[in-house]
Amino acid sequence: MAAKYLKQVYLSDADKPDRKMNGFAFKNDKGGYEISIPNPHTGKSFKTSTTPKWFTSIPGKDESVVCVFEGFWDFLTWMEMEKVITPPNTAYVLNSVSFAGQFAQEVLARVSHPKTLKLYMDNDNAGRMAAVQIAEALDGSGITIGTMEQRYSDYRDLSDLWMSRS
Template identity: 30%
Template sequence: MNIQEIKAIKLQEVLASLGYSPTKQQGNNLWYLSPFRQENHASFKVNTERNQWYDFGIGKGGNIIDLAELLYKSSDVSYLIRKIASDAPHCMPISSAPFADVKSVQRTNSFENLQVLHLSHPALIRYLDDRCIDMEVAASVCKELHYDFNGKHYFGIGFPNIAGGYELRNPFFKGCIAPKDISHFCADEPKKVCFLFEGFMDFLSFMTLKRKKNPQSTGLREQDYLILNSVTNIHKAAKRLSRYDSVQCFLDNDEAGRNAYLQLSKELGKSVTDASTLYNGYKDLNEYLCAESKHSERAEIKKSKGIKL
């Protein structure tokens, strides 16, 4: 890599490769706990539009080279370029690409040298932890995917579908390795009820909530689950769901989720239940899980300090 190629690397990708995830986002600004010191409140800002950083704790900022100087404690640019190149992020920035480009990537299936591994990368584990997902639950169904695209290497969380493709996630993008399709998990014994989810993060959130009640089990073989992976797959889902006596829908509390629920109710003409009342006031199950987790943490802290709830 030359210095221009180095400067073109997104700062958030470099931080992700080193295991740092943003604590919040405000417009084009991502906020992190400083990579230079221990702190409880994020004071390190990355402007994703300008690809610049600033650490309010030390009053310094700049580009990726300036960041590397502090991270690697050197002013030797050649050395810094080698270090950044070796630690370069393996995360494909699909979210920054136009939707048409993403569709083109998925249609041509131009991912190469795909490796399906056990989920273990610290950056991905930290991402799941930020989403309050139980790691054992995630590892029971998800994989760590490494692949090449346009001559560069990337990685992310892979969630398998029934057609042999994967949904892809990391802190900075969402996409898929074609073919895109629904995901369906069946219990060891035939069930009359199926639980329906819009995306796999909501499915993992539900499984995490179940595991909190029963820590000894991930619950995967106790119930039938179907994940749309996109509300556009509702017709595909209807064919499989028609075999069940009833369907409980854990869809998003937004217009797309409500429309999918109404469409499925119309197509099946049977008992289709809206289970989103479980997380009224929240966009989806993951947002509800994160809120519940924070509430539980606060309660534990108060309990440990002898504060009556």
């Protein structure tokens, strides 16, 4: 399933050209990539991106419900949890909480607005602020907004919950 959404990338360190890094790239709607290079020794990832930086939309079968994720690992986790290859609902990956406002404007600009947004933000201040910004921008639009973090309230994000179960 991940192969449908990710590309494998190899990067070299400009200061140490012999040092090669293997990672994953997730394309955004403007042609840039979000890049994640996992470190198996620490369990963390180095994250970077190419320009232009933007959010990613993934069409789903049901456009009346839109699922919004802060990062692509959470989107892929959700897909794995739902046991699907194509999202049942349209999905957006913000790729940065700084795109919350632009995402909300995109939703309002659509010919047919979704009826429901499900927000899968991180359980941190930035995630909460992004959820508030989206909710405020869509206030009065008739769109029902639900925050889904109660599903993973004891974890940093949805993928952290999933990894804890592995």
